[in-house]
Amino acid sequence: MASFTQTLRRVRVKPNYETIAWKWMRYSAFAMIPLVWGHMILQDVIVGVHRIDLDYVAMRWASLFWRIYDALLLGFAFAHGVNGLRQVLNNFIHGDRARKVMNWLLFLFWLVITLIGGAALIAGVNRAFPLP
């Protein structure tokens, strides 16, 4: 019986965009568990939508901690969501050209919504302070 020697060669492949996106989806999951669950349990369950109004948002965003928290949520969750949407659409859209168009549209979609959310987060509630 012939004996075989196995030769292992370690290859370092330069990560491309898809590799980075793949890793991002997974690493961001660990960050988002406390961020998203915390946000959701606090706002949807403990506070509840019936007690949320402009005063509430203004009070919350008066704290730098919550603004940074929300900025992290916006950055992590929406990018994760749009990339997930891209992966789903990849199952349905197969042509190179069509995928290119799709990628650009999704990128613009992500950028516009993130900028809108970021602008509001920085500018805050639009009315006179101090609150009545």
Next chain:
Amino acid sequence: MSNLKTTLAGYITYRGREGHWSFLLHRITGLGVVLFLTIHIIDIAFVYFNPDLFMKAIEIYRSTLFGIGEIFLVFCVFYHGVNGLRIAYLDLFKPQGWHVESQRRSARWTLTIALILWLPSAFWMLRNLLMHNYGLFGG
């Protein structure tokens, strides 16, 4: 159009049992959450761009229909999170753990944990909804 048909037929007719179900649940919950998230970023942005419209959006969220949707949304976030942790942990740290048998068990546990996390929240949100919209529990 044939792409759509082929892919959707694959989604439905693939018979991978637990793996198949958790794939579908992960997709559906993920799509549901990203749909809501998009709307949510825009409605919160109204606090700056158009405060009156923000209060209109909040009024819609307070309706019974959206209240029920919110309860399902919370399930989506819990399930997608627990299942996402399973995927991330295995892919990044233990790729040799992707075994059909153990992952069948693991997929069932994922759903169980998500339900256990969701039920207290769902109960409390339903209570809030009945309290504010129907005057129950002294609301």
